[in-house]
Amino acid sequence: MNHRADFRRVKRHRTYTVSELARVTGVHDHTVRVWIKAGLAVLSDARPILISGEEAKRFLAARRVARKRPCGPGRFYCFRCREPREPALGMADYIPFDDTIGNLSALCPVCSTVMNKRASLARLGVVAARMEVAFPMGRTRLNESSDPSLNRDFGKDR
Template sequence: MSARLPNPQRAKIHRNYDVEEAARICGVHRNTVRQWIKQGLPVCDDRRPMIVLGPELRAFLQAKRTRNKCPCGPGRIYCMRCRTPKVPAGNMTDYLPSTSTGGTLAAICPDCGSMMYRRVSLAKLASIRGELDITMTQAHSRIGESAQPFVNSDYKQEHQL
């Protein structure tokens, strides 16, 4: 998906482009550029033909790339409140097993302080951990004296207090 997006570096920051030129340097159809404009790519609308500033085009493509990345890229956990994947504060992450093959990563959002959760299978943990400093917790130690089986919602409650 992101592979189809042009390299933002193709937009020279000291140049301006009309739709035609922007399409050419990006290797996309003119209609794609018109779509970008509808999506918020700024243009100088007092000029005809419409002119896109090089730096704006570059920034737009960069933002688009970031958005198109899987929100679950390595080392990141999606923050529901910020609505964006975040690198946890201090990279500190707990792995909370829920079954023998998978569980949940829990970490704190560095920006809003919310708990962030990401379900993972143990098999994929290595490929998604990135720079995360993962503490493998034991389900039993979290339950304490309770005989209840460990479930994710227990953990959330515990941390929202």
């Protein structure tokens, strides 16, 4: 599951379809779509979706840096800004993968890109001390002092 994308073979002055980029970096098409959701820019108006080699290299290099530089419990790495950011409005959604680990997602306060990171359920208390964590899958909120009227909709666009 942990494919390491090889972006050295991506050519800077070429454009790639999702499938072509998947092939050249050695990942599944699905992974490329996940990258797009995580901030890999596509060339606007193009159908099928096209990605410039330059952007793919930028994105994958930034992603590698992010893995080497943990942001700490209060921040996410924004692939668009290439900076660790605190979540917009101090809010994040937790989607469990299983009983022990899941994904936290939040919006970048600067560019509104969706930022994701893995988080273990055991560490969620540490995270929740720094932001309001919601459970769109239907668990009760960790942060009891949070205002339930703050209903947000940005958890949907995954």
